Amino acid sequence: MRIGIDVGGTNTDAVLLDGRQVLAAVKTSTTQDVTSGIVAAIDGLQAQRAFDPAQVRAVMIGTTHFINALVEARRLAPTAAVRLSLPAGASLPPMVDWPARLVDAISGRSYLCHGGHEFDGRHIAELDEAELRKAADEMGRAGVRSVAISSVFSPVNAEFETRAAEVIAAELPEVAISLSHEIGRIGLLERENATIINAALRELAAHIVDGLATSVSGAGITAPLYLSQNDGTLMDVDFARRYPVATFASGPTNSMRGAAVLSGVDTCAVVDVGGTTSDVGVLGNGFPREATTDVSVAGIRTNFRMPDVLSIGIGGGSRVRGGTGDVTVGPDSVGYELTAKALVFGGDTLTATDIAVAAGRAEIGDPSRVAHLDRELVRAALDRIAADAAESVDRMRTSAEPLPVVAVGGGSILLPDTLAGVGGVHRPEHYAVANAIGAAIAQIGGEVDRVYAIEPGRRDAVVDEAKQEALDRAIAAGASPSSVDIVDFDEVPIPYLPGNATRIRAKAVGDLQLGD
Amino acid sequence: MSWLLTEKHLTDLARGAAVLGTGGGGDPYVGRLLVREAIREYGPVTVLDPEEVADDALVIPTAQMGAPTVVFEKLPRGTEAVAALHALETHLGRKATATMPIECGGINSMIPLLVAARTGLPVVDADGMGRAFPELQMETFGVYGVPGSPMAVAGERGETTVIDTGPDNRRMEWLARGVTIRLGGVAHIAEYAMRGADVKRTAVPRTLTLALTVGRAIREARQRNTDPVPHLAEVLSATLYGHLRVLFRGKLTDVQRRTEAGFARGRAAARSFDGDHVLELEFQNENLVALVDGEPRCVVPDLVCVLDAEKAEPITTEGLRYGQRVTVVGISTPELMRTPEALAVFGPGAFGLPYAFRPVEDLVTA
Numbered sequence: 001m002r003i004g005i006d007v008g009g010t011n012t013d014a015v016l017l018d019g020r021q022v023l024a025a026v027k028t029s030t031t032q033d034v035t036s037g038i039v040a041a042i043d044g045l046q047a048q049r050a051f052d053p054a055q056v057r058a059v060m061i062g063t064t065h066f067i068n069a070l071v072e073a074r075r076l077a078p079t080a081a082v083r084l085s086l087p088a089g090a091s092l093p094p095m096v097d098w099p100a101r102l103v104d105a106i107s108g109r110s111y112l113c114h115g116g117h118e119f120d121g122r123h124i125a126e127l128d129e130a131e132l133r134k135a136a137d138e139m140g141r142a143g144v145r146s147v148a149i150s151s152v153f154s155p156v157n158a159e160f161e162t163r164a165a166e167v168i169a170a171e172l173p174e175v176a177i178s179l180s181h182e183i184g185r186i187g188l189l190e191r192e193n194a195t196i197i198n199a200a201l202r203e204l205a206a207h208i209v210d211g212l213a214t215s216v217s218g219a220g221i222t223a224p225l226y227l228s229q230n231d232g233t234l235m236d237v238d239f240a241r242r243y244p245v246a247t248f249a250s251g252p253t254n255s256m257r258g259a260a261v262l263s264g265v266d267t268c269a270v271v272d273v274g275g276t277t278s279d280v281g282v283l284g285n286g287f288p289r290e291a292t293t294d295v296s297v298a299g300i301r302t303n304f305r306m307p308d309v310l311s312i313g314i315g316g317g318s319r320v321r322g323g324t325g326d327v328t329v330g331p332d333s334v335g336y337e338l339t340a341k342a343l344v345f346g347g348d349t350l351t352a353t354d355i356a357v358a359a360g361r362a363e364i365g366d367p368s369r370v371a372h373l374d375r376e377l378v379r380a381a382l383d384r385i386a387a388d389a390a391e392s393v394d395r396m397r398t399s400a401e402p403l404p405v406v407a408v409g410g411g412s413i414l415l416p417d418t419l420a421g422v423g424g425v426h427r428p429e430h431y432a433v434a435n436a437i438g439a440a441i442a443q444i445g446g447e448v449d450r451v452y453a454i455e456p457g458r459r460d461a462v463v464d465e466a467k468q469e470a471l472d473r474a475i476a477a478g479a480s481p482s483s484v485d486i487v488d489f490d491e492v493p494i495p496y497l498p499g500n501a502t503r504i505r506a507k508a509v510g511d512l513q514l515g516d
Numbered sequence: 517m518s519w520l521l522t523e524k525h526l527t528d529l530a531r532g533a534a535v536l537g538t539g540g541g542g543d544p545y546v547g548r549l550l551v552r553e554a555i556r557e558y559g560p561v562t563v564l565d566p567e568e569v570a571d572d573a574l575v576i577p578t579a580q581m582g583a584p585t586v587v588f589e590k591l592p593r594g595t596e597a598v599a600a601l602h603a604l605e606t607h608l609g610r611k612a613t614a615t616m617p618i619e620c621g622g623i624n625s626m627i628p629l630l631v632a633a634r635t636g637l638p639v640v641d642a643d644g645m646g647r648a649f650p651e652l653q654m655e656t657f658g659v660y661g662v663p664g665s666p667m668a669v670a671g672e673r674g675e676t677t678v679i680d681t682g683p684d685n686r687r688m689e690w691l692a693r694g695v696t697i698r699l700g701g702v703a704h705i706a707e708y709a710m711r712g713a714d715v716k717r718t719a720v721p722r723t724l725t726l727a728l729t730v731g732r733a734i735r736e737a738r739q740r741n742t743d744p745v746p747h748l749a750e751v752l753s754a755t756l757y758g759h760l761r762v763l764f765r766g767k768l769t770d771v772q773r774r775t776e777a778g779f780a781r782g783r784a785a786a787r788s789f790d791g792d793h794v795l796e797l798e799f800q801n802e803n804l805v806a807l808v809d810g811e812p813r814c815v816v817p818d819l820v821c822v823l824d825a826e827k828a829e830p831i832t833t834e835g836l837r838y839g840q841r842v843t844v845v846g847i848s849t850p851e852l853m854r855t856p857e858a859l860a861v862f863g864p865g866a867f868g869l870p871y872a873f874r875p876v877e878d879l880v881t882a
Contacts, residue, residue, distance in 0.1 A: 088672040088700075091594030092549050118700040119586050124672075152590050187588045189546075289839075395841060397767075451585070492834065493773055503585065 001056050003221070004440025005041055006254055006433075007034055007063040013436040014041035016049060020261055020441065024049035025433045034065055035211040042219045053220035058512060061212055062228040062254040062439035066201050066244040071298045073105035076200040077176075080144040081108065082135060082168070083192065084115030084151035084160045088124055094150070094192055099299040106200040109142060111135040115160040116152030119451060119501065124152055127160050129167050136171035147172070148199040150180035150192040156451055158182075176202040176242075183245060185449040186503065190303035197300065198245035205244035209237055226512070231305050232257045232287055232438070233445030233509055236478065248297060249306040254438030256281045256288050256307065259406040261441050262428035268404040269393045269422075272434070273411030275317040276333040280310045280392040282403070287487055287509075312392050314385055316411035317342070318352040324376040329355075329384050343369045352414050355381045362413040382416065390419040397422075408434035445509040446473025446484075454500040463491070463504065470508040479510030517568050518638065521561040521629065523552050525728060531830070532731030533625035536723070538819045539833040540802035541622015541648030542584035546591065551626050554594070554633035561629050562638040564614060566721045573712035575640055576601055576612040578631045579624045581652065581669075581692065582702035584834070587623065593672040596704035597631045603668035603676035604706040616640040616715065618655060618708060620723035621648030621802075627704065639724070644708060645862075646720035646853050647819055650801045652692060653685035654862040656852055657708045660718040664688045667707035671699035720850055726755055734828050744828035745843055752847065759848035759877035763806050763813045764788065764795040765825060768840045784822075784836050786844070795844060797822070799833040804867050806844055814846030814876040815864050817853045821845050846876035 001023070005014045007030055016024040026044035031037035038061075045051070069075050081094035094110035095103050102108075113131050116124040139147065147168055151160040158181040165177045178199040184191030209227075216225055226234040230249035240247070252272070259270040266286040272279045282289045288307035295306045313331020317338045321328050329352055334341040341347035343354040344365030350373075356362045358370040358378045397403050402423050407415045408431040418424050430437065448470045454462050467486050474484045488507040493500065521529075530544035537544075555561065569575060578597045580587070605611055615628045615635075620643040632639040644655035658664055665688050666680040677695055681688040688707070696703040710718070733751045737744035749760035766788040773782035786795040796807045803820035806813050814820045822831045825841035852858065854875065864871045 085591065087593050087674075089591040089593065091553065092546070092591045096553065097549055116590070118590070119583070120701075122700070124590070124700065186585065188591055189549075189588075397839070501583075 001051060002440050003042065003045065003056055003059045004436040004438070005038055005059070005061045006251070006435035006439055007037065007061065007065060008251065008435070009064055009068060012037040012041050013433045014045055015430070015433055015436045015440055016045045016051060017437070017440050022430050022437065023051070025430050025436070027433065033211065034063070034208060035215040038212065038215045039218060042216070054222065056221045056223045058223050058226060059216050059221060060226045060228060060234060060439040060442055062250040062435060063247055064251050065208060066205065067248045067297065069201060069204055070197055073102055075204045076106045077146040077203040078107040078142075078144050079146045079148065079196060079200045080139045081110045081148045081150070081192065081196050082113060082132070082164060083110070084113050084127065084149070084164060086112055086114040086125060088116065088152060089188070092189065094196065097189070097301060098193070102298060102300065106196070107143075108196070109139065109144060113164070115164070117154070117157045117160070119153060119156070120453065121157055127163055132164055132167045133171055136168045139175070140172050144175060146176045146178070146199040146202045148178045148180070148192065148195040150188065150195055152188060154179070154181035155186055155449060178202065178242070183243065184303055185505075186451065187303045190301055193300050194245055194302045194304060197297070197302070198243060201244040202242070205241050209241050213237060226442070228254055228439045228442045229445075231445060231507070232442055234442045234512060245304075248304060250439075251435065252279055252281060252309050253288050253307050254442070255279075255408060255435040256283055256438065257286060257441065258434030258436070258438030259283075259408045259428065260286050261437055262408070262430055262434060263406045263426040265404045265406055265426060268406050268426075269396055271389055271393065271405060271407045271412065271415065272409040273407065273414055274315045274409050275338060275411060276313070276315045276335055277311045278314050278389065278392070278411070280312070280389075280396050281307050282396050285487060308396070310392050310396055312388055314352065314388055314414070316351070316353045316414065320350045320352060320355055320381050324374065324380045327377060327380045327384055329381055329388070352381070352385065352411070356413045382414075385414050386416045386419060389415055390422050393419060393422050407431065443509045444474055444477050444479035444512050445507060446470045446475070446477055446479070447505070447507045448473070449503070449505040451501055451503050454502050466504045466506045467508070470506040474508040474510050478513055480513040481510070484508050484510030517565045519563050521563050523555050526552055528731030528735055529625065529724070529728045530731065531734055532727035532729065533621055534830040534832070535730050535821050535823070536625070536727055536819065537621030537648040537830070537832070538802045538821055539799055539831070540650065541619060541624060542587055543832060544623050544626055546587055547623035547626030550592065550594065551629045551633065554630050558633045558636070561632040563641050563724060564638045566640055566642045566715050566719060569614060569640055569712035569715055571711060571713035573613040574608075574610050574709060575614045575616050575712060575715050576604055576706050576709045577616040577618045577644065578628045578704070578706050579618045580627050580702060580704050582696045584623070586701035590700060590702060592704070594630070594634075595674070596670045596672055597627050597706070598634050599674060599676055600668040600670035600704045600706040601631055601635070603670060603678060604666065604709060607666055607668065607678050608709060612637060612709075614638045614640050616719070617643040617724070618652070618657070619643055619645040619648055620720070620727055621645065624648070625724065625727055640715055640719070641724045642715060642719035642721045643723045644719060646723060646849055647817065648802050649862055652689040652707065654866070655685070655708060656720055656858060657710065657714070657718045658685045659858045659861050662708055662710045662714050662718050664707045666709070667692060667705060669695045669699070669703045669705050671703055675699070720852055721756070726757060729755065738827055745823070745845060748828070756850040757819070757847050759882070761814070761846045761876050761880040761882065762843060763820070763846050763880060764793070764808055764844040766793070766795060766842065768836060768838055768842060771836045771838055782833065786842060797844070798869065800867055801833065803833065805864065805869055805871060806846065812871045812874070813879050815871050815873050816867060816869070817849050817858070817862050818876045819847035819849065821847060846880060848876050
């Protein structure tokens with residue numbers, strides 16, 4: 001058995017799974033401290049289906065807590081960024097394009113130091129340890145509690161970041177240190193930004209992860225705890241303490257992957273209909289397609305691997321306006337006030353939920369309160385929703401081939417059984433807790449992203465080497481060797497460089513190796 | 517006539533320069549930040565109309581050369597392009613009266629602005645490519661008799677080298693490329709030093725203004741929630757780039773890349789939304805030709821621009837991905853770029869393409 005928990009901004013959902021069979025599923029409210037909400041969720045599972053805590057083999061948690069902390073600029077540690085690049089890089093120091101509010105929130109300080117590599121591995125400059133010690137001394141006096149270190153081309157060679165971390169740790173043994181090559185890929189500013197965000201979240205991560213561990217062990221569960229990452233794979237607790245930034249996009253990822261498992265369709269479009277918006281994404285072989293453009297988080301440019309999600313302003317709480325000929329649905333929503341404002345709950349606002357109830361698609365609240373609605377209006381509103389959803393799915397499609405559609409989320413009752421021009425809609429059981437299920441079934445991954453100089457005739461050997469390293473990394477992270485496989489591979493030649501310089505990215509995933 | 521370029525122009529300028537980059541030229545994001553920081557520190561930049569430049573003035577264009585991927589990783593020190601300019605001034609024994617872009621597409625629209633902010637020199641509103649091209653000899657300056665040499669190349673250590681290959685601009689490009697590799701894959705350069713009279717005779721005029729106009733048109737249309745492409749066509753009709761033709765709307769169905777002699781060559785294919793038509797793109801860093809159902813519809817040096825179908829955000833050849841929904845537009849270039857002499861240097865034959873050049877406005881009806 002395993003437990004999957006999704007801690008969202010509003011709800012904490014939990015599921016108890018045996019293999020891929022859902023034994024119990026609960027929805028509770030997210031609490032301010034996160035942990036008591038989790039305790040309540042596990043109690044809820046226990047109440048629904050009594051289980052022996054000793055039989056639980058793993059607990060997987062997906063949370064938006066860290067990204068919310070950044071967006072709200074709260075509980076961030078005083079952080080310094082050290083960049084090893086001089087004499088290059090001085091024109092654009094760390095945090096150069098950050099919103100001032102967030103630089104202030106982390107009391108951001110930056111230090112430009114000598115070091116870094118060229119694309120072909122040469123040193124831009126040698127590391128200057130005295131310079132680093134002087135910077136560390138200043139950081140110590142300024143009250144810095146977390147340090148982000150970036151070095152030019154560290155994804156190709158990490159030696160300077162590693163050595164700089166040793167020098168700074170010797171001076172400041174209490175501070176947390178985050179290294180850019182462990183967090184991001186090629187693209188210095190974006191990788192450095194992600195590393196600084198990570199550094200600023202380290203204290204909060206330690207606190208939250210401790211809380212999660214305590215609440216799980218408090219329920220008598222001794223199994224290991226994992227957190228889900230942006231790409232739908234898992235990290236263990238120790239990794240989560242060090243890399244909280246890797247949880248940022250786990251919400252939509254989990255819900256899409258949960259949809260795949262619930263429906264048994266692993267290549268599909270997923271429409272996750274919430275209260276305010278619907279998120280449309282595409283799964284290939286069970287993993288979300290990633291956005292290809294840089295992603296801005298709280299106004300900071302990063303190059304995280306984020307799922308490619310199209311959001312439209314249609315959800316269960318969307319306001320419905322106009323008449324039969326000109327009906328509109330959303331984009332504004334009554335949001336969390338649905339149970340006070342919707343007609344079926346005795347309110348005075350016509351919402352998408354009222355339309356669904358009037359059409360007989362769901363029994364929510366008091367159906368008699370919407371019995372008076374004009375049939376034509378109800379049909380027009382549903383048609384509007386269906387047309388918008390169909391268009392969004394079509395926009396996310398990559399070929400004219402039919403793509404199955406899986407609808408999840410509490411608001412998916414708004415969708416029809418067939419979308420025009422797209423096809424049938426799968427509506428799996430337990431659709432409302434797809435995100436917790438996605439967390440529970442997450443796998444372990446390993447990744448390589450590096451620039452290789454490919455000698456003539458050696459392309460295949462280099463590709464094999466990169467793939468093997470990704471596989472080895474997945475296994476080292478805890479994937480069962482018999483299950484690991486390459487799920488994503490990308491090869492882009494880099495112009496204007498000699499030696500067929502090529503950027504290769506490979507991702508391997510496998511099932512979590514569960515202890516007996 | 518001259519005007520002050522400030523921080524508020526930069527977002528429009530960068531987006532417009534990305535459109536004029538026709539898929540290459542490097543993402544202007546880093547360039548935009550460089551100029552923004554320089555303007556914040558040193559103040560705004562004076563932009564001169566080419567007609568305002570005195571005939572005997574010395575104009576020294578500045579630029580960055582090298583691999584865009586390296587630019588994202590090894591950010592500049594900030595002093596390199598100015599060092600190249602000063603090295604060339606020393607070599608020539610004369611001070612520049614202004615700088616100018618050699619390339620108005622991509623990041624090189626920005627580098628002369630950085631130089632101008634840091635030195636206080638004005639920047640001339642013109643360039644030598646009228647778009648983006650992969651090599652330094654592909655300049656209207658050279659086409660009409662201005663030699664690229666002597667040229668100065670600088671790196672972040674304060675090192676400079678001067679290359680002088682006389683009238684041979686191809687060999688200058690070749691030597692400079694070698695130096696750039698040794699400098700780490702990116703270098704800053706000053707070249708094609710020329711008199712004001714030569715600027716008026718050989719440069720593609722008002723291309724900074726053009727980039728700004730293109731960027732602004734896209735932004736304004738988005739703000740009104742209307743399709744940016746018709747608005748772009750309308751504003752371009754009043755410029756030397758007078759004809760915009762929508763070549764294709766559809767989804768990318770295939771992208772293939774290969775490295776050839778240090779260049780990223782490749783092809784992309786798209787299928788129209790009704791499924792009836794097929795687009796093929798050929799690119800070498802920049803888009804070179806667009807074929808619809810096998811027929812050339814826009815050929816280099818005319819601009820083939822791939823825009824995201826929704827917001828008209830320009831997509832680079834590196835950023836092309838299977839499944840993207842795109843609008844592909846062709847934009848006509850000024851006559852200066854379409855003469856037989858110009859086509860010999862940067863027409864389809866110069867890229868080994870088996871197509872004859874024909875103006876996009878003749879290939880596609882409005």
